[in-house]
Amino acid sequence: MLDDAKRRLETPTRYRNFIAGQFAEASDGGVIERESPAHRRLVSLYPASTRDDAEAAIAAARHSFDAGGWAFSYCGERARILREVARLIRQNAEELALVETLETSKPLDAARGEVMFAAELWDYAAGAARMLSGDSHNTLGADMLGLVLREPIGVVGIITPWNFPFLILSERLPFALAAGCSVVVKPSEFTSGTALILASYLKDAGLPDGVCNILAGTGDPVGQAILDSDDVDMVAFTGSSRVGRAAIAASAGNIKKLSLELGGKSPSVVFADCDIEAAVDGVIKAATVNMGECCIAGSRLLVEASIAETFQERIAERLGDLRMGDPLDPTSRIGAIINQAQFDRIDMLVRDGVQDGARVVCGGDPENYSGLFYPPTVLADVTPGMAVAREEIFGPVLSVMSFDTPDQAIRLANATEYGLAAYVWTNDLSTALDCSRRIRAGRVWVNAALQGYPELPLGGFKQSGNGRETGRYGLDEYTELKSVHLQVGRQPERWVEGA
Incomplete structure (x- = not known):
């Protein structure tokens, strides 16, 4: 581990975006440099994605969702892929923890704990994928059956902060995927490394191309493109209340759903x-x-x-x-x-x-x-x-x-x-x-502090945000409800007489 840390402090790691199943640099070749706050050494190079890159990622997610291959896939197949991602996270926990430590300056033991808890979240979401269901109403009379379908909400943009890069992403992404959504992820430009590494696990696990797209970049243009796009149905944003208010304003363009975890003064x-x-x-x-x-x-x-x-x-x-x-x-x-x-x-x-x-x-x-x-x-x-x-x-x-x-x-x-x-x-x-x-x-x-469990939801009251992540409630967050009125018996009287 120390040898790997020394190598990374001497030679920064270069990362690439993940769009439509392919790894690529920013379209104009731009690069974001990241120094380790504790060591003042350059450790990471990310693509400085452009608005064109963001729109390409959104288009890939939109195409994959509308094609229906993932949205209507068997829940057991989704669960299998999410479990495999959890396995790959555990297998590569030391690398992920080291990258988190170098980019955020959090103690290495804390980073290890966060990575292992993230794997638990992916495992939980895999199980939850099999439990996602709707409802039926057999009490609407002899001639009518009512169905309530729970469907994926569509294309989701996930914008994550720099303080818990891998953990906060794992509180959202596996639940969106479990629900059948397609996703565009924008990690913080200060701590993009582990999110871009995760892209390779998704590909190795067999996630279909375009279902999850991950690209580095700044809030403007990349985050803004996600908020502005009519092709994005929901945005899950974690960050300051100030930026959260801006996200609410931007979402008015197509009245997209927002899940916001914002500031706190606990x-x-x-x-x-x-x-x-x-x-x-x-x-x-x-x-x-x-x-x-x-x-x-x-x-x-x-x-x-x-x-x-x-x-x-x-x-x-x-x-x-x-x-x-x-x-x-x-x-x-x-x-x-x-x-x-x-x-x-x-x-x-x-x-x-x-x-x-x-x-x-x-x-x-x-x-x-x-x-x-x-x-x-x-x-x-x-x-x-x-x-x-x-x-x-x-x-x-x-x-x-x-x-x-x-x-x-x-x-x-x-x-x-x-x-x-x-x-x-x-x-x-x-x-x-x-x-x-x-x-x-x-x-x-x-009589406790900061213990977390995948089963329990998280989120805020007042100006700390809206919506809930993790637990079964977190899965529901990425779905829509649809009512189906199914005539099964005698037809009702004709609306147009004599027809």
């Missing part, structure tokens, strides 16, 4: 009766996993006032044991920030928070580190109106507020435009259930 709600050490560890994990570059990061700590001072001091102590460094080092828990612009934004928000009256408990001093490493930071004395309490920072920054009663905790938890996730720490069952039911978020963890 609370970790800690009650005094919890297991303190477990809560400290879980809060740190929720706030710092993937360097805090996580839509469901627990970036707001709401802690009961009676333990607030002690709890945040314990957080600071434990953060001192959290190693930040080279993501290839197995002892590292935190790598570098994705790029300079994101690093600067994190630093600006922390400085603004301090200027607004927040107090730095630990961290907040990136000048003491070389490169794009931002230290885990805890800000106390935060008030709900501060930007650090409202805006998604997307870095390892925890904003601390206190509460006195469960009702106040829930009000604080909901005092945001977002609603993607929440974490609750308490040993009281009634409190846990009350918070789970009243906090407006798509996912709630109780």
Whole structure:
């Protein structure tokens, strides 16, 4: 593994697009260069796809769907192909993890875990493909049988972000394929490597040409072409709420369906009766996993006032044991920030928070580190109106507020435009259930943080998006319902008399 990492740091890997079953460069030869954030070395070269490339990919997907070979294929054949992709992912997990680590700077062990969970998602989708069904109504009278058919929605555009490139793609693509859709995938221009590698697994598994097309490029022109196209029936977009709003506006052209997983400002709600050490560890994990570059990061700590001072001091102590460094080092828990612009934004928000009256408990001093490493930071004395309490920072920054009663905790938890996730720490069952039911978020963890399962859906409330991915609900997302009214007996009276 280290030899492979060294080779990739010395000689960047060149990737190609996958359109209509063929691997190709960008039509004008353009290239996107990607440096490793942790090593500041060029590691990947992607095609800088043009609008013509995007339109070719969309046309291939449209042709494959309209031909019906995949859309109306036997579900067992779809399942077989998806299972084979899962097998190839596991077989090549080390390569995929290394590429993720070099391109995102996430620790290698974390990348391995994400790749293996992605394989589980492909396996789950394979099983779900066999369960996809409609309904029948035999109660419409002696002469009428009603059928409800569940059909693939059509051509789906999947636009994925840079923070969990392979995992987020695997939360969507296998479910769209299981439903019988044809797909165009645009990964982030910062982390396209694993998506382009996946194309070879799809081809080797026997996926028909044109059913899935994957091309690298920037949001404009490639992402915009997908959003604008009348030949794309649905777009699954994961990213910021700002870009999500733009996607909604663009989709009005042909009123395409959208599934959106957008920003978050998730609370970790800690009650005094919890297991303190477990809560400290879980809060740190929720706030710092993937360097805090996580839509469901627990970036707001709401802690009961009676333990607030002690709890945040314990957080600071434990953060001192959290190693930040080279993501290839197995002892590292935190790598570098994705790029300079994101690093600067994190630093600006922390400085603004301090200027607004927040107090730095630990961290907040990136000048003491070389490169794009931002230290885990805890800000106390935060008030709900501060930007650090409202805006998604997307870095390892925890904003601390206190509460006195469960009702106040829930009000604080909901005092945001977002609603993607929440974490609750308490040993009281009634409190846990009350918070789970009243906090407006798509996912709630109780005495746990970030465990994921293919069976459970994910998605957001409020401005964190709409639609659901994964689980059986995620499969339904990529389908349409059609009612069939089947006259089976005596014909009704003629509409035109005397006919």
